[in-house]
Amino acid sequence: MSMFLDLSAIQSVPVANLNRDDLGSPKTVRYGNATRIRVSSQSWKRVIRTGVEDDLGEKAARTRLVPLKVKAALEKAGWPADLADFAGRQVAASAGKKGLGVENAGHTSVLLFLPEAGVEDLVAVCEEHRPALEKAQGAAKPGQVLPNAKVEEILKRRTASISLLGRMLAELPGANVDGAAGVAHAFTTHASEPQRDYFTAVDDWLGEAETGSGHLNTSEFSSGVFYRYATVNITDLLRNLEGDKDAARTVLASFTEQFLLSLPQAKKNSTAPHTLPDLAYLAVRNKRPISLAAAFETPVRADTSGGFSGPSRTALADYAKAINRLTGNRDRTFHGYTAITEEPFVGLGTCHESLYDLADAALAAALPQKEQSA
Numbered sequence: 001m002s003m004f005l006d007l008s009a010i011q012s013v014p015v016a017n018l019n020r021d022d023l024g025s026p027k028t029v030r031y032g033n034a035t036r037i038r039v040s041s042q043s044w045k046r047v048i049r050t051g052v053e054d055d056l057g058e059k060a061a062r063t064r065l066v067p068l069k070v071k072a073a074l075e076k077a078g079w080p081a082d083l084a085d086f087a088g089r090q091v092a093a094s095a096g097k098k099g100l101g102v103e104n105a106g107h108t109s110v111l112l113f114l115p116e117a118g119v120e121d122l123v124a125v126c127e128e129h130r131p132a133l134e135k136a137q138g139a140a141k142p143g144q145v146l147p148n149a150k151v152e153e154i155l156k157r158r159t160a161s162i163s164l165l166g167r168m169l170a171e172l173p174g175a176n177v178d179g180a181a182g183v184a185h186a187f188t189t190h191a192s193e194p195q196r197d198y199f200t201a202v203d204d205w206l207g208e209a210e211t212g213s214g215h216l217n218t219s220e221f222s223s224g225v226f227y228r229y230a231t232v233n234i235t236d237l238l239r240n241l242e243g244d245k246d247a248a249r250t251v252l253a254s255f256t257e258q259f260l261l262s263l264p265q266a267k268k269n270s271t272a273p274h275t276l277p278d279l280a281y282l283a284v285r286n287k288r289p290i291s292l293a294a295a296f297e298t299p300v301r302a303d304t305s306g307g308f309s310g311p312s313r314t315a316l317a318d319y320a321k322a323i324n325r326l327t328g329n330r331d332r333t334f335h336g337y338t339a340i341t342e343e344p345f346v347g348l349g350t351c352h353e354s355l356y357d358l359a360d361a362a363l364a365a366a367l368p369q370k371e372q373s374a
Contacts, residue, residue, distance in 0.1 A: 001235075001286055001287060002233055002234070002235040002236070002286070002287070002288075003233075003234040003235050003284065003285070003286055003333075003366065004231050004232065004233055004234065004284070004285045004286075004288070004289040005231065005232045005234060005252065005256070005282065005283075005284055005285075005362060005366050006229070006230075006231045006282065006283045006284075006285060006289050006290060006291070007228075007229065007230045007231065007232075007256065007259050007260070007280070007281075007282055008227070008228070008229050008280070008281040008282075008291075008292050008316065009226075009227075009228040009229075009259070009260065009277035009279065009280045009281070010189070010225060010226070010227060010228075010277060010278045010279040010280075010309065010312050010313055010316060011186075011225070011226050011228060011275060011276070011277045011278060012224075012225045012226075012275055012278055012308070012309045013223060013224060013225075013226060013263075013273050013275055014223050014271075014273050014275070015221045015222075015223050015271055015273065016221060016222065016223065016266075016267065016271045016273035017219070017220060017221050017222065017266055017267045017271065018039045018043065018263070018264040018266050018267075018273070019038070019039040019040050019043040019264055019266060020266060024219065024220060025194050025220045026038075026194045026220060026221065026222040027039065027040060028193070028194070029185070029187055031187060031296070031297065032296070032297040032298055032299055034190075034191035034299045035191060035192065035193050036187040036188040036189075036190075036191065036192055036224075036299075037187065037188045037192045037193075037194070037222040037223075037224050037226075038185050038186065038187045038188075039185065039186040039187075039226065039264060040185055041183040041184055041185050043264045043266075044183055044186060044228070044262070044264055045165065045183040046264075047258075047262045047263065047264050047265060048183065048230075048255065048258045048259055048262050049161050049164075049165055051254070051257075051258035051261075051262050052160065052161050052164065052251070052254045052255055052258055053159070053160075053161050055254040055257075055258070056159075056160050056161075056250065056251070056254060058115070058159045058160055058161070059115070059116040059117075059159075060113060060114065060115050060116060060159040060161050060162055061112075061113070061114065061115075061116050062111055062112070062113045063111065063112060063113075064107040064108045064109075064110070064111055064112070065106075065107060065108075066088075066091060066092065066108060066112055066114075066119065066122070067088035067089050067091055067092050067102055067106050067107070067108060068088060068106045068107070069088075069119045070084075070087060070088040070091050070119060070122050070123055070126060071084045071085050071087065071088035071106065072084075073119065073120075073123045074087055074088070074123060074126060074127075077123075077127070079130075082137070083133065083134060083137060085106070086133060086136075086137045086142075087126040087130075087133050088106065088126075089102045089106070090126070090133060090136075090142070090144075090145050090146050091122050091125075091126070091146065091151060092108050093142075093143075093144055093145075093146075094144040094145060094146035094147070094148055094151045095148075095151050095152055095155055095171075095172055096148070096152055096171060096172045096173065097148070098171075099144060100112075100171055100172070110169065110171055112155060112169065113162060113167045113169070114154070114155055114157060115157050115158075115159050115162075118154045118155065118157055121154045122151065122154055125146055125147070125150055125151060125154070126146065129145065129146055129147070132145050132146075133145055133146075152172065152174075152175075155169075155172060155175065156172065156174060156175045158177060158240070160241070160247065160250075160251045160254075162177055163177065163180065163237065163240035163241050163251070164179065164180055164181050164232070164237060164240075164251055164255060165179045165180075165181055166178055166179025166180075166181075167179075177240060178236065178240075179236075180232055180233045180234070180236040180237035180240055181230060181231070181232045181233075181237075181255060182230060182231050182232075182233075182289075183229075183230045183259075184228070184229040184230065184291060184293065186226045186227065186228040186229075187226065187227060187293075187296075188224035188225060188226055188227075188308075189224075189225050189226070189227050189295075189296040189299070189300045189308060189311075189312040189315065190224065190225065190296075190299045190300045190301070190302070190308045190312070191299045192222060192223070192224040193222070194220045194221065194222050195220065195221055195222065195223075196218050196219070196220055197218060197219050197220070197221055198216070198217075198218050199216070199217060199218070199219065200213035200215065200216040201213055201214050201215040201216070202214060203215075221271065224308070225278075225300070225308040225309050225312045227292070227293055227295070227296055227312070227316070228259075228277075229291045229292065229293060230255075230259050231289035231291075232252060232255060233289075234248065234252065234366055234367065237251065237252065245367055248367060249363065249367045249369070252363060252366065252367065253359065253363050256282070256359045256362065256363065257355075257356075257359060260276075260277060260280055260355050260359065261276065261355070263275070276355070277355070278309050278312075278313060278339065278340045279313045279316065279337060279338070279339040279340065279345075280337060280338055280339075280355055280358060281316065281320065281335070281336075281337040281348050281349075282334075282335065282336060282337070282358055282359070282361075282362040283332055283334065283335035283349070283362075284332065284333045284334040284335070284362060284365045284366045285331055285332050285333070286331040286332070286333065287331045288331075290323060290327075292316055292319055292320055292323070294319065295315050295316050295318070295319030295320075296312070296315060300312050300315055309340075310341075313339060313341075313343075313345065314345075316345075316348075317345035317346065317347050317348050318347070320347045320348055321346060321347025322347075324347055333365055334349070334361070334362060334365035334366070335348065335349035335350075336348070336349040336350040336351070336352050336358055336361055336362065337349060337350075337351060337352065337358065338351065338352045338353065338354060338355055338357065338358045339351075
């Protein structure tokens with residue numbers, strides 16, 4: 001049986017463009033026969049991942065530039081440019097039985113996801129095998145010059161964020177990691193569509209007699225109250241961390257805080273939409289996770305004051321109460337909430353004073369610490 005931590009949040013976001021499509025417009029989705037503003041899971045997941053890495057001091061990189069990074073490091077160490085380039089390409093060629101493809105620009109043909117410190121270790125492997133690289137450099141088909149097992153071991157290393165969010169690398173057997181966390185696309189609880197903004201920029205050095213602008217254009221923004229959801233399979237997280245409960249507790253605490261406090265950074269300097277959730281609801285469950293997104297399949301209507309936040313909080317609480325009745329309140333070892341108002345929300349469990357108190361309570365229920373003996 002698996003254990004899950006479900007995280008739900010209601011968050012009002014003012015004028016912003018957190019996640020753009022190929023035309024620069026805010027992403028949308030049709031749900032309940034209404035257009036909603038959407039923020040993709042990948043967008044919010046990335047800012048969560050980088051936050052977790054900052055918390056843990058354990059940086060990882062999702063990149064195609066490993067050969068070029070190795071080349072640059074070797075050149076800095078005094079290697080000739082052509083030999084450094086050959087060595088960087090050999091890092092990819094020597095990975096796995098068939099190697100990884102390298103394009104003309106020096107990029108790998110697939111994205112790698114590895115600890116940043118792995119580049120230093122790959123450089124060390126090249127340094128150790130420099131004579132073999134120099135000997136093979138001019139060969140028509142040099143094959144795999146670097147030790148296959150060592151290069152593969154470095155590329156397959158994990159960080160906490162890789163154990164949490166997973167890694168897909170089919171070209172390197174054994175490198176795939178099934179992520180323990182799932183992050184849903186955020187969407188507005190109500191109907192909402194992108195809006196256009198016509199803007200100009202003044203040329204500060206125009207003469208006094210000259211009028212007009214130095215630049216004009218249009219951009220698109222949106223606003224709305226979002227439902228956000230993520231879940232962590234705690235059992236899988238423990239498996240990925242080889243049963244280390246202390247590490248799992250640290251990773252889960254960081255993920256929870258980053259989920260609650262993070263915000264995608266697109267157009268942050270021109271919009272500064274730095275809000276926090278109006279309501280957060282956490283639940284620890286057995287057997288399977290449960291999203292509350294269906295609470296908003298029928299678009300929320302504004303209250304008498306014109307806002308969507310209050311009705312969205314009420315809709316979430318009412319739906320959670322109904323789901324609890326349907327499930328007989330089974331297979332749930334903890335649930336609780338915190339909100340911007342003192343209004344009680346029946347169906348969301350125990351009320352907590354702050355986001356941090358709520359996160360601590362959920363973590364204690366999910367991964368209880370053993371009492372220290374006197």
